[in-house]
Amino acid sequence: xxxxxxxxxxxxxxxxxxxxxxxxxxxxxxxxxxxxxxxxxxxxxxxxxxxxxxxxxxxxxxxxxxxxxxxxxxxxxxxxxxxxxxxxxxxxxxxxxxxxxxxxxxxxxxxxxxxxxxxxxxxxxxxxxxxxxxxxxxxxxxxxxxxxxxxxxxxxxxxxxxxxxxxxxxxxxxxxxxxxxxxxxxxxxxxxxxx
Numbered sequence: 001x002x003x004x005x006x007x008x009x010x011x012x013x014x015x016x017x018x019x020x021x022x023x024x025x026x027x028x029x030x031x032x033x034x035x036x037x038x039x040x041x042x043x044x045x046x047x048x049x050x051x052x053x054x055x056x057x058x059x060x061x062x063x064x065x066x067x068x069x070x071x072x073x074x075x076x077x078x079x080x081x082x083x084x085x086x087x088x089x090x091x092x093x094x095x096x097x098x099x100x101x102x103x104x105x106x107x108x109x110x111x112x113x114x115x116x117x118x119x120x121x122x123x124x125x126x127x128x129x130x131x132x133x134x135x136x137x138x139x140x141x142x143x144x145x146x147x148x149x150x151x152x153x154x155x156x157x158x159x160x161x162x163x164x165x166x167x168x169x170x171x172x173x174x175x176x177x178x179x180x181x182x183x184x185x186x187x188x189x190x191x192x193x194x195x
Contacts, residue, residue, distance in 0.1 A: 001037075001038070001041055001175040001176060003037055004034070004037075004038065004154075004176050005176050005188060007022075007031070008020065008022060008154070008176060009186065012024075012186070014181050014184045014185075016181075017180075017181050017182055018156070018158075018181060019181075020156070020178060020181060022125075022154065026060075026064075026125055026153065027063075027126075032067070035063060035064060035067040038064060038067065038153060039068040039069075039071050040071060041175060042068045042123065042151040043068065043072060045173050046072075046121055046148060046149055046151065046173070049121070049149065050119045051072050051074055051120070051121045051148055052074055052120070053074055053075055053077055053114065053118045053119075053120050053145070054068060054075070054077070054120070054122075054123050055078070055109070055120050055121070055122050055136055055139075055140065056077075056079070056123050056124055056136075057096070057107055057124065057132050057135070058079065058080055058081055060126075061078070061124040062076070062078050064124070064153055065078065065123040068121075068123050068151065072121075077109060077114065079094075079108060079109050079135070079139065080107065080109075081106070081107055082105055082106065087108055087110055088110070090111045090112070091110055091111060092108070092111060092114065092142040092143055093106055093108045093109075093139070094106070094107055094136075094138040094139050094142075095107075095135065096131050096134075096135035097131045098131070098132070107136070107139070111143070114139070114140065114143035115143060115145060116143065116144030117145075119146045120140050120145050120146065120147055120148060121148050121150075121151060122136050122137070122140075122147065122149070122150040122151070123150075123151045124150070124151075125153045126153065126154050126155075126156070127150075127152040127154070127155040127156065127161045127165075127172070127174060128159045128161050129160055130160065130161025130162070130164050130165050133150055133161065133165060133170075133172075134164075134165070137170065147170065148171070149170070149171035149172070149173060150165065150170060150171065151173055151174075151175075152172060152175070153174075153175055153176070154174070154175070154176050154178065155172075155178065157178055158178065158179060158180050158181070162174065162177070176188060177189040177190075
């Protein structure tokens with residue numbers, strides 16, 4: 001998705017050789033026009049899959065998931081991190097290691113919001129080591145729902161997440177795959193999807 005790559009190149013910041021900071025438009029301050037185009041693209045890619053729910057993890061995936069959900073006309077469910085007294089004990093849960101925060105946390109989804117009748121699309125802003133998606137996949141499996149696929153805004157192709165997920169049979173569609181980050185230069189892999 002050229003619009004996204006241009007935005008990353010123009011406003012993104014490289015930290016070291018493994019962090020791409022895009023908080024200027026994606027996960028702190030949000031460019032809603034860009035998210036609208038991202039949502040339309042995910043709708044185009046996963047149209048016809050019978051999606052009934054979109055699932056993400058709080059917090060930075062919620063914006064992308066909500067914009068995408070409006071094109072599918074389905075609800076967004078987001079996994080809550082850590083303890084939350086208002087969610088109760090009737091939950092699906094999974095442990096997830098965060099690359100960004102270098103810690104493991106428990107994610108939870110109320111059993112009220114996922115069922116065996118659901119066809120679920122996972123949406124997230126980044127894919128690095130794949131742990132967040134694997135945690136969400138685990139929750140989907142616990143619920144008996146069907147995983148239709150995973151939509152990722154930016155995939156770090158130089159980390160193992162995409163390879164591991166695809167190798168396990170999960171359909172992963174990333175709008176921008178970063179092949180490498182070196183000396184402040186971002187190199188992209190040939191994208192899976194084009195606009």
